[in-house]
Amino acid sequence: MADTTAPSRRTRGGGGAARRAARSAVSFETARYIERNIPNYEVLSEEALEVIEHNAEVILEEIGVNFPDNPAALKRWADAGADIDGERVRIPRGLARQLCATAPSMYTQHARNPDRNVVVGGKNLVLAPVYGPPFVRDAEGGRRYATMEDFRKFVKLGYMSKWLHHSGGTVCEPTDVAVNKRHLDMLHAHMTLSDKPYMGSVTEPSRARDSVEMSEVLFGKDFVAENTVMTSLININSPMTFDDVMMGALEVYAQAGQACIISPFIVGGAMAPVSVAGTLTQVMAEVLAGIAYSQLCRAGAPVIMGAFVTSIDMNSGAPTFGTPEASQITYGAGQLARRLGLPFRSAGGFSGSKLPDAQAAYETSNSLNMGLLSGVNFMLHACGWLEGGLVSSFEKFVMDADQLGTLHHMAAGVQMDEEAQALGAIREVGPGGHYLGCAHTQANFKTAFWKSDLLDYKPFETWSDEGARDTQTLATERVAKMLNDYQEPAMDPATREALDAYVAQKKEAEPDSFM
């Protein structure tokens, strides 16, 4: 609904393609990634930042970090000047930060549709969907293990979501496909069902290599050698442990010039101290070590400083989302990332709720708003995340994706030209009048205010007559309509055949494994 009237950056920019898309019945218009025209919000003082940075170096130098089962990594660290003690790597003060200096402050991730390229870093914000849940949920089918068919549906929804810039990675875990082969189907889905940028596999170094090879089929080998076409998620096993599988994938991607998010995964009180300052200190130490290691693999490899950090309910041990402490940590991490001069990944449409209900929305909005204002450059999990990341929700996907429009409009900042000042309109209307029909309103109303494509603004009586639908019900209907309207983006048939052949050949080459 209403895609033809809802404002978007492209429409406002007046691009001809956007205007044509807006006139067509089925519009798959995608907004350009956000370029903030508003300031960041900073919660930590200069002095606090210096204390945290100092303490992070204390951790690296005195406590150190673990690189288990990875002799090559230990050798790289030793060659760079670190002290090695078993699997423990102690990094002299300043060395990690110095190594981080070769990482670019900004990079372009290419999409097969160049209009969908994203520039990660600076004032920009790129929005990508939920990543990782083994379950899916919708109103009709309830909660169940995710399948490849679910995965494809989420990729389609992401492709059609106007405010989503990135197709993401494991939008849900397709549990009906062998563990050692599902990355092939997932990448194939992102490459063929969408034309937005995507993420590569990280569950084995060999699967990272497959991801690079499939990208070479899609983009051409030379193009991939020269350009970044994937941004993949490398989690640190907090506290201070860099496991060999994730590091193996990082090594593959860094050496191929492909981007990685290097991200502590922290539930405060479990994987980090139960305090904001302590958690930020550990985050800083971990990302310094991880990003430094990426540069040891290949100086200049694009990386994002990640921080997946949330709080805990000490009664149940459950992670809690959209909490003020999670916000404080994210605001602080954004400041630390900017001081390091690197792109920043954090926030998302987080919630611990089991349902796409009010709890889900409170927690999600708290987190989305904080993500915008904290200067996040790459927001994974921007839509569809439910139940602490155990569930990809179809309804919540389109609900959150609609809310992402508010971030675009907020980030555009306040226009101050003469038309926006509107003194003429105020003169025209005068005391006691109204603005509904005045010339200024007529000229500007279509683009003046963000408009939801989902939420209900109707009068009570109309809403009642139409079945008194709540947000989840509206979302169920929107999911069905979008999947019904979906049309696959065009692809060169030879490329498509080559992708199909790559997947088939790889699948034939080894037996299924569900381990």
Added chain:
Amino acid sequence: MADTTAPSRRTRGGGGAARRAARSAVSFETARYIERNIPNYEVLSEEALEVIEHNAEVILEEIGVNFPDNPAALKRWADAGADIDGERVRIPRGLARQLCATAPSMYTQHARNPDRNVVVGGKNLVLAPVYGPPFVRDAEGGRRYATMEDFRKFVKLGYMSKWLHHSGGTVCEPTDVAVNKRHLDMLHAHMTLSDKPYMGSVTEPSRARDSVEMSEVLFGKDFVAENTVMTSLININSPMTFDDVMMGALEVYAQAGQACIISPFIVGGAMAPVSVAGTLTQVMAEVLAGIAYSQLCRAGAPVIMGAFVTSIDMNSGAPTFGTPEASQITYGAGQLARRLGLPFRSAGGFSGSKLPDAQAAYETSNSLNMGLLSGVNFMLHACGWLEGGLVSSFEKFVMDADQLGTLHHMAAGVQMDEEAQALGAIREVGPGGHYLGCAHTQANFKTAFWKSDLLDYKPFETWSDEGARDTQTLATERVAKMLNDYQEPAMDPATREALDAYVAQKKEAEPDSFM
């Protein structure tokens, strides 16, 4: 639930009364008003602020504002140097701002329980409940006209809500009581069922006088003459019209030294231009004129610069809430208020949704977070608002009131002492360990993280076994429990008798009117 373990400013401060309250079975602990230890967020540049302030003076000088049916007001303005043309008042550049200078930058509103006094202004944020809806809604009874019994229930819920500092005013419109008498019952309810500060009546100047007289009964005549015991809501009839009823109430309160919020009521595109800058310009002109007028009534009368401003859905004409444009206007209005040196009222738990569902929560969270960061000093409608202000929702009241806890914890800022830095804990746990059992976690977990008293953090299986309740269902149960646990705060019997007698005598003095 969990009042005994949930952190609060008082518990953290270690007050003996708070500890005793925490030990009792029924705790009606109330957090102190928020004193921000975090910066404000500012979206407008210095240059933009100067343009808006300049244009606001253009409006006052060239277009002017209307004070209809109010010869005394016109005389006050003429005496002050304004140009009068019929009911139109044109105010020479700079005069309104100069008159505003006598208003205090901060004031204390006293409550009958001095522990509940609030200081309005500066870095503080006082939270007050929903104001004005003619309807109420709960899950069981649906949407219906509000009654005095509903009103009393909301006052009880407000009294028991830990994060709510103020009892508010018309928490719903008691439509079963005569229009000319309901203010007596409403004030009686706030005065007897709660001990938090409250608002006075503004629907007739005579009712404002009754509010002052009832306050004199409660606090003593001398106390009221010397102190502010009410903060009442004076809406401007935007654009640029100051109607005689509201101005009459303002005159009464200002002359009695009682505080007023002077607040444009604007749906952008209807009562103001369909642009952020234009709306802010009109808001600034209107509050300058209104606050200046309050100071003409009594120099030094406490006032709050208000801004009830939201966007519109041009398809339906419905006001829309929690939108990015509403946020931009509020951030900007906060900057303008600080430059004027006056307390600022804006934001609230706004939503256009018909139900306390995900839409309601998205919109509310957007607005609550913006309210905190925009520097709001007095937030009316902080909980319970639904359906664009037509409905006071019992469930949403407790849902929002729970979320207000996040604002308190966010506002507390980041502690940076040695305990918070937690380097000892990081050393103790080391790479690969976990923090759940470490000494630092044991010492700090009770107060480290905000904890909801309402939302569900349980594992899926437990939640399922307990009936798979959504947020609304949890809230229904919480409302029932709170009303069941409610206990009236103690009051001197003579005061209570005098209040009863005042209401009875006033009610007998004139016939019921429902106009």
